[in-house]
Amino acid sequence: MSSMQCVCFPPHSLLRKTSSELMDFLEGGSSEREEKDPSTSTTTNIAQKVIGLLGVPGFIINTFGPQILTQARRNPRLFRIITPLIIAFSAAAALTHLIWPLFNSIIGEWLPFAQLKSDDPLYDYLCRWVHFRNDPLRHLQVDAQSAAYRRQQVNDKLWWPEDHAGAKDICFEKSGKRFFWFERTLFILEAISWSGRRSYYNDSKDVKLKAFSFSHRPIKAVLQEAWNTYQNEEGSRTTRIWHCPEDDWDVLAHKQTRPLDTVDVDDTEKTKLVKDLKKYLSDETKEWYARRGIPYRRGYLFYGPPGTGKTSLSMAIAGHFNIDLYVLSLANPRLSDGMLTNLMTSVDEPCVVLLEDIDSAGLSREVSSTMIDKPKPPPPPRNDDDDKDYDKMGRIGERVDVRYNITLSGVLNALDGAASPEGHVLIMSTNHPEALDPALARAGRVDYKVEFKNATFETAKNIFKRMVGDETQDLEELATTFAKQIPNGKFSPAELQGYLLNYIGDVDGAMTDLDSWLKKSLEEKANREKLEAEKKGIAPKPAEPEQKTEPSEREKT
Ligand SMILES: Nc1ncnc2c1ncn2[C@@H]1O[C@H](COP(=O)(O)OP(=O)(O)OP(=O)(O)O)[C@@H](O)[C@H]1O
Numbered sequence: 001m002s003s004m005q006c007v008c009f010p011p012h013s014l015l016r017k018t019s020s021e022l023m024d025f026l027e028g029g030s031s032e033r034e035e036k037d038p039s040t041s042t043t044t045n046i047a048q049k050v051i052g053l054l055g056v057p058g059f060i061i062n063t064f065g066p067q068i069l070t071q072a073r074r075n076p077r078l079f080r081i082i083t084p085l086i087i088a089f090s091a092a093a094a095l096t097h098l099i100w101p102l103f104n105s106i107i108g109e110w111l112p113f114a115q116l117k118s119d120d121p122l123y124d125y126l127c128r129w130v131h132f133r134n135d136p137l138r139h140l141q142v143d144a145q146s147a148a149y150r151r152q153q154v155n156d157k158l159w160w161p162e163d164h165a166g167a168k169d170i171c172f173e174k175s176g177k178r179f180f181w182f183e184r185t186l187f188i189l190e191a192i193s194w195s196g197r198r199s200y201y202n203d204s205k206d207v208k209l210k211a212f213s214f215s216h217r218p219i220k221a222v223l224q225e226a227w228n229t230y231q232n233e234e235g236s237r238t239t240r241i242w243h244c245p246e247d248d249w250d251v252l253a254h255k256q257t258r259p260l261d262t263v264d265v266d267d268t269e270k271t272k273l274v275k276d277l278k279k280y281l282s283d284e285t286k287e288w289y290a291r292r293g294i295p296y297r298r299g300y301l302f303y304g305p306p307g308t309g310k311t312s313l314s315m316a317i318a319g320h321f322n323i324d325l326y327v328l329s330l331a332n333p334r335l336s337d338g339m340l341t342n343l344m345t346s347v348d349e350p351c352v353v354l355l356e357d358i359d360s361a362g363l364s365r366e367v368s369s370t371m372i373d374k375p376k377p378p379p380p381p382r383n384d385d386d387d388k389d390y391d392k393m394g395r396i397g398e399r400v401d402v403r404y405n406i407t408l409s410g411v412l413n414a415l416d417g418a419a420s421p422e423g424h425v426l427i428m429s430t431n432h433p434e435a436l437d438p439a440l441a442r443a444g445r446v447d448y449k450v451e452f453k454n455a456t457f458e459t460a461k462n463i464f465k466r467m468v469g470d471e472t473q474d475l476e477e478l479a480t481t482f483a484k485q486i487p488n489g490k491f492s493p494a495e496l497q498g499y500l501l502n503y504i505g506d507v508d509g510a511m512t513d514l515d516s517w518l519k520k521s522l523e524e525k526a527n528r529e530k531l532e533a534e535k536k537g538i539a540p541k542p543a544e545p546e547q548k549t550e551p552s553e554r555e556k557t
Pocket residue numbers: 262263264265304305306307308309310311312313356385388389392430431452493494495497
């Protein structure tokens with residue numbers, strides 16, 4: 001009976017038990033009383049099981065229990081010391097084995113949560129918002145990785161620039177589970193990777209935001225707060241870019257939104273274009289089209305030499321209107337008419353659809369086969385744009401015969417057939433507008449044309465200021481000197497950017513080396529033109545007298 005009481009009593013009452021009673025209990029019924037009462041042995045077994053359930057392994061009880069208690073019987077003072085220790089240990093074990101799993105199951109199953117996919121901009125905003133909060137718990141939660149390992153793992157999604165800076169050997173990152181408080185509610189942000197690991201970085205794809213609450217309201221409040229913080233913050237907005245690696249759209253990247261003023265095209269032209277797009281994308285215009293039963297579409301044609309900003313402006317437009325950009329090159333030999341129709345019907349409006357190189361497939365009413373210059377594999381890219389620029393600087397490889405599976409009628413059908421989408425901004429870009437079939441560029445398909453040109457004086461000057469200096473330097477005079485050296489209309493902005501990329505922060509170097517670079521590049525251009533002319537059987541044009549870019553009237557004043 002006494003051992004029974006020992007089990008049932010709350011732990012603090014154990015302190016009041018005598019040493020012999022407790023010894024009976026732990027020794028598993030070796031006492032006299034047990035022999036008299038067979039029910040005692042059952043009770044002791046139950047007691048052992050309960051203690052086992054509390055997390056005290058049986059072998060510890062069996063091995064050390066009797067010895068400790070023999071000592072304790074001899075020395076009651078020792079007994080009084082070890083009893084609270086046993087109770088504390090049992091309580092800790094109970095916490096680990098009973099309460100912690102319960103807590104985890106509450107977190108896992110019962111809390112309201114929101115799950116966000118990594119291709120949603122809100123995902124980035126939320127992660128950044130949580131990361132930059134001044135949360136007292138923040139510094140307790142850290143993961144560590146060697147820099148070499150992380151370089152293999154981390155994709156281009158840099159949520160926490162300060163953690164990624166430099167080539168440190170060991171990088172500390174925030175833990176995969178983050179607890180934080182917001183408006184008196186406790187939250188957990190948990191990253192879930194496709195490989196099952198939980199970490200913010202390693203191929204993590206989704207995050208779960210959980211709130212210790214009975215409703216979803218606190219979750220909505222956090223998401224709204226994160227959205228408000230980053231959506232309107234200059235420089236932190238991202239544009240989602242889709243491409244088509246196989247036969248369906250896939251998110252290529254979330255690029256930082258490109259401000260319109262970093263694309264140098266004629267200011268008046270740019271303002272007019274943005275105004276036109278704004279009007280087209282407004283709700284009133286949408287209703288206007290609907291009321292009249294006119295398909296709600298508008299097509300834009302961006303044309304001009306390579307590397308003059310057609311793609312860049314399309315990206316900036318998507319960012320400006322905060323809509324996605326879908327990019328598709330018609331020069332892709334895998335593209336067929338059916339695939340194009342499927343792709344066009346599966347974009348989410350409103351969005352910008354950029355159809356690049358609409359001339360390069362040699363679109364005709366037949367399946368076509370064309371000789372094209374196959375680009376050499378680019379060198380290891382320095383940044384996202386570089387591999388693209390590489391080809392634009394004229395370094396091209398062998399010529400290959402490419403068979404296109406796309407026809408003019410297929411393209412026309414995808415653009416404005418009965419099943420074609422509405423509500424998107426269609427931008428078609430080409431380097432050779434003269435080669436376009438008139439049906440492709442007719443009014444109704446192309447409603448607005450924008451010409452892109454090689455660098456003028458002002459473009460060269462702007463690019464110089466943007467690329468070489470920093471905000472603290474007054475580069476007006478040097479930029480003017482630089483721009484005056486650039487022959488008018490001879491170099492694309494991409495080429496100037498390519499040159500200046502080698503001189504970031506080195507204004508003097510950019511100025512000193514300019515002459516020799518210009519000479520070399522002009523020679524290369526002349527050779528290329530000669531080769532092209534020979535290929536086409538045209539007599540080479542006599543060299544034009546070189547014309548430097550001239551300051552505009554505005555510049556002169
Ligand atoms: N007008 C411009 N203003 C600022 N940067 C430019 C401009 N044109 C080109 N660039 C820079 O050159 C690079 C290539 O530009 P982009 O891809 O927009 O050219 P593109 O006209 O689309 O070329 P392509 O006809 O070959 O597709 C980008 O990194 C961009 O920043």
